[in-house]
Amino acid sequence: MTAPTPTPAPTRGVIHDLGYARYAGERRQPSTLWRVIARNQLAYTWKTWWRWKPAILGALITTVTVGALLYFSRDKMFDALRSNGAAARLIDGLIPLSFKFFRMAAFIVTMTVASTSIAQDRSTGAFTFYFSRPVRPIDYVIGKLVAMTAVMASLLMAGPVVLTLFRIGLADTPTEALHLLPLVGNAILVGAVASLIYAAAPMAMSALIGQRWPALGAWAGYWMFGIAMVAFGAYAAWPPLIVIDPGVAIEVLAIKLWHLDMTGPGAEAGLGAALISLTLHLTVAVGLIYASVRRHALASVGASS
Amino acid sequence: MTAPVVHADHCSKWYGSVLGISDITWQLPGGVIGLLGPNGAGKSTLMKLMAGMLRPSRGTIRVFGGDPADDLAVRRRIGYSPEHESTYDELTGRELVTALAHLAGVPRRQAGDAAVAALEHMGMKPAMDRPVKGYSKGMRQRTKLAATLAHDPDLLILDEPLTGVDPIARAEIIDRIRGLATTGKTVVVSSHVLYEIEALTQDIAVIYRGQVLAEGNLYEIRKLIDHHPHRISVECDRPRALAAAIAAADHVRRVMIDRRGVTVETTDPDRCYDDLAGAVLDLGIDATALTSPDNNLAAVFEYLTGDRGQSQDAQ
Numbered sequence: 001m002t003a004p005t006p007t008p009a010p011t012r013g014v015i016h017d018l019g020y021a022r023y024a025g026e027r028r029q030p031s032t033l034w035r036v037i038a039r040n041q042l043a044y045t046w047k048t049w050w051r052w053k054p055a056i057l058g059a060l061i062t063t064v065t066v067g068a069l070l071y072f073s074r075d076k077m078f079d080a081l082r083s084n085g086a087a088a089r090l091i092d093g094l095i096p097l098s099f100k101f102f103r104m105a106a107f108i109v110t111m112t113v114a115s116t117s118i119a120q121d122r123s124t125g126a127f128t129f130y131f132s133r134p135v136r137p138i139d140y141v142i143g144k145l146v147a148m149t150a151v152m153a154s155l156l157m158a159g160p161v162v163l164t165l166f167r168i169g170l171a172d173t174p175t176e177a178l179h180l181l182p183l184v185g186n187a188i189l190v191g192a193v194a195s196l197i198y199a200a201a202p203m204a205m206s207a208l209i210g211q212r213w214p215a216l217g218a219w220a221g222y223w224m225f226g227i228a229m230v231a232f233g234a235y236a237a238w239p240p241l242i243v244i245d246p247g248v249a250i251e252v253l254a255i256k257l258w259h260l261d262m263t264g265p266g267a268e269a270g271l272g273a274a275l276i277s278l279t280l281h282l283t284v285a286v287g288l289i290y291a292s293v294r295r296h297a298l299a300s301v302g303a304s305s
Numbered sequence: 306m307t308a309p310v311v312h313a314d315h316c317s318k319w320y321g322s323v324l325g326i327s328d329i330t331w332q333l334p335g336g337v338i339g340l341l342g343p344n345g346a347g348k349s350t351l352m353k354l355m356a357g358m359l360r361p362s363r364g365t366i367r368v369f370g371g372d373p374a375d376d377l378a379v380r381r382r383i384g385y386s387p388e389h390e391s392t393y394d395e396l397t398g399r400e401l402v403t404a405l406a407h408l409a410g411v412p413r414r415q416a417g418d419a420a421v422a423a424l425e426h427m428g429m430k431p432a433m434d435r436p437v438k439g440y441s442k443g444m445r446q447r448t449k450l451a452a453t454l455a456h457d458p459d460l461l462i463l464d465e466p467l468t469g470v471d472p473i474a475r476a477e478i479i480d481r482i483r484g485l486a487t488t489g490k491t492v493v494v495s496s497h498v499l500y501e502i503e504a505l506t507q508d509i510a511v512i513y514r515g516q517v518l519a520e521g522n523l524y525e526i527r528k529l530i531d532h533h534p535h536r537i538s539v540e541c542d543r544p545r546a547l548a549a550a551i552a553a554a555d556h557v558r559r560v561m562i563d564r565r566g567v568t569v570e571t572t573d574p575d576r577c578y579d580d581l582a583g584a585v586l587d588l589g590i591d592a593t594a595l596t597s598p599d600n601n602l603a604a605v606f607e608y609l610t611g612d613r614g615q616s617q618d619a620q
Contacts, residue, residue, distance in 0.1 A: 027410040030377040036407045043404075047395055125389045129452075132356045132385035133409040134377035298360055298374060 030134045037135070037143025038150070041117070045151055051112045055155050058105035063159040066098045067166050074170060091170075095163050095183070096254035099190065103247050105155045106198045107223065114148050115202035115219035118289070122210040122296055130297075137294040145286070148199035156198065157191025186257040193278060194250045200285035201246060207292035239268040246281050249274040308370055309334050310460055310491045311355055316364035317515075318350050325350035327515035328364070333493065337486045339502030339523075340495040342512035348495040349388060351512065352462050355493065356385035368460060381410055384458030386449050388465040394438035398429055398448045401437055402455050409456035416455070423455035424448070427481055443474025450478065454485070461485060461492045467501050479504050534558055535574045539581055540566040540594040547592075550584035551577075566594075 028036070045052050073091045121127055130140055164180075164187040171177035202219045209215040226245030233241030243249040252274035311333035318325040326347040340348045353359040354366045357373030357380050365372070371379035393401060402420035411419050424433045427447040432440065437448060446466055453461055463482065467475050482505055485492055496502050502509055503523060510520040519526045541547055544567045548560045556573035571577035578595075585592045 026412060026415075027381065028407075028412055030381075030410065033408060033410070036404075036413075040404045040408070043400075044393060044396070125387060126393070128358060128385070128387045128389075129405055130408065132358055132380070132383065132387070133405070133456075134380045135408060136377070298358070 030136070030139070033133075033135050034139040034143035034146065037130070037140055038147040041144055041147035042150060045109075045113050045147070052109060052151060052154075055105040055108040055112075058108065059102055059155040059159045062098060062101040062105065063162055066094050066101075066159075066163055070094055070163065070167055070170060091167070092258065093260050095160055095167060095187065096190075096251070096258040096260060098160065098163065099156070099194065099251055099254050100247075102156050102159050103194070103198075103250070106152055106194070109151055109155065110198055110202040110219060110223075111216060113151065114199060115206050115216050116212045117144060117148065118203055118206040118293065119210050119212045119215040120206075122207075123212060127297060137290065137297045140297070141286075141290050141293050144203065145199055145289070148203060149195045152195035152198045153191060156194040157188060160187040160191050163187070183258070186254075190250060190254045190257060193253065197246045197250065197278060197281050197285075200289065201281055204285035204288040204292075207289045210292075210296070233269075240270060240273040243269045243274045243277040246277060249277040249281075253278065310369060311493075312367045313351075313354070314365045314367075316354065316361045316366050318354060318359060318362050324515050325359075326354070326512075329515075329517050330364075331510065331517050331520065333491065335491045336508060337483070337492040337494065337506040339506050339509040340493060340512055341497070341499060341502050341509050342495075342518075343497050346497075346512040347515040348497075348512050349464055350515075352385070352464050352493065352495060355460075356380075356383055356462050358385070381456070382459045383462065384409075384453035384456065384460070385462045386453040386464060386466060388468060395436055397434050397436055398424060398440070398444075398451070399433040402433075402448065402452045405452040406455035409458075411456050419455045419457070420451070423451040426454065426484075427451040428477055441471075441474075443470045443478070446470050446474070446478060447481075450481070459490060461490055463492065463494045465495055465497075467496060467498075475501075534570045534572060535577070536568055536570050537574065537577055537581065538566060538568045538594075538596050539585070539592055540596075541585070542591040543588070546588055547581070547584055547590055550588060551580055554580050556580075566592075 070091060073094070121130070131137075161184060164183045167183065168177050168180045171180055201222070205219045205222065206215045209218055226247060229244040230242045230248055233239060233244075243252055248269070252269050252271065256271040256274070309332040311331070313329045313331045316329045316331075317327050324347075329351065340351065342348050350359065354361060355368055355373060357368075357375075360374045367373075369379050369382055373379050373383060393404075396404070399417075399420055402424055403416045406419045406423070407413055407416040421430070421433070424430055427450050429444065429447050429451055432444060437445065440448065446468075450463065450466060453463065461482075466482065467478060470478060479501070482492060482494060486506075492506075494502065494505055507523045508521070509523050509526065511518045511526065539547060544562045544565075548562050548567045548569075551557055551567070551569055552560045554571075554576070556571045556576050557569055558572060559570040561568040561570075569577060569581070581595070584590070
């Protein structure tokens, strides 16, 4: 180590070469940048205690509770019910019906992250940080959607898949277990669709409105509108109306895939109406996100000079 | 002859009915250049066009020969530091700069090292593991500059990098920006304070009302302005007497007389003002108004001379 030498007092016009070393390494392909955006979004969502973690706790509680119900539903306590055929309905219906509770956990994340994510980027000027780099609007949209879908899948898919595997584990015979195996696919399918919907719909509000609190309010309003449609559909005795609520449409999808013999407006709404509702929600939401991001990525008004 | 780093060709940008920049044809060969102009002049719009953040409404802008709005390879060579500083404040400086370097195409493992190197270069290493929300204005500016630098761009576009920064941080940032020039980068810096630009570079472009009003060496521009024919009007009761008194001066090119007064075209406004004042006093002329019809030129002139004093006073 050399002895420190006295540095002359800086004078005007002196350029200090502070030893900046150029980066000469490899570069990522621009087409892979959506992964960077997704990873950053996941890291950001995980960073605080209140964005994602309470919802995970909610999903965990739901999983444990439904798992316990699954376990005890084959106990002697339910023998009397089982003899009437009711226990069989209970054990088979618990998983599809549990989506209602997993949805609640997902709703927390739609409020803490999904409905504000793009709005926050727009209003704080973070778009500048993205789009002044070699990032295209499509990379941004895919990255955000993938991250948010992964977050939602941790709440809407992981629990039902674990429960389905547990249910298979509870099978009395290998034949029954084999017979139940396709339910894993059902759980994955419904969980994936639900995750996509609950990622895309609030993000569409977020992209469209562009301000954090109004976007959050709009999403909460849309959630309430769905609930109102369920009530109105039941009141008007027109079941297809209730699948305007994407949550109900997901439940209808689950009920139909599990072949549950249920009554009520949800069961009567029909798989077709539910699929139309889900497809429309997804298409419109993704379309709105892309159009809005594309528009604002290259229209950054707010020049400072 | 090497191609210019930036080439704007009849480039205009408007936001609805608001004009951002108007019909700018301008070339930036390289080095450090200061964009100087008052607030609302169009500096940020021009910088966003260079960074590919905006598309021209009319005309073209090329950076390294490509369209920065569409060509991702070009945008990879650009580092843009916006004036605003809102970021993901919960992240630490290191996390933020790493994420942005990664976003600019530096692979994940190298992005961390590149971020630390850039933060160190900007003097932020001691504070880089603290959340950005706890940073002072100067620290935020330096972090922003580190984020601009981390992916090693060839063109740095720095929009008002010294705004709101305390004098010590300002001196440090100026030092570091000037240091970047020694690494062969092209740096475009905007400011509405001449003193700041002067400390960074002598090459300037003066933007005013969306147009490049002057460009080149700062001192040459001053000379050009001083020698550019400049009109001064005096409203008075005896215009002919005043015209006769001033017409013989060597800096006077032309004298026009009308019913209300005299308009003098001069190559040396300072001397002309003195001579006019002297003539008015000597001849006992009743002068009611003294104006300059060359509003644009006057604004630049005053800016380049008068505002300097103000900004220095403010230091």
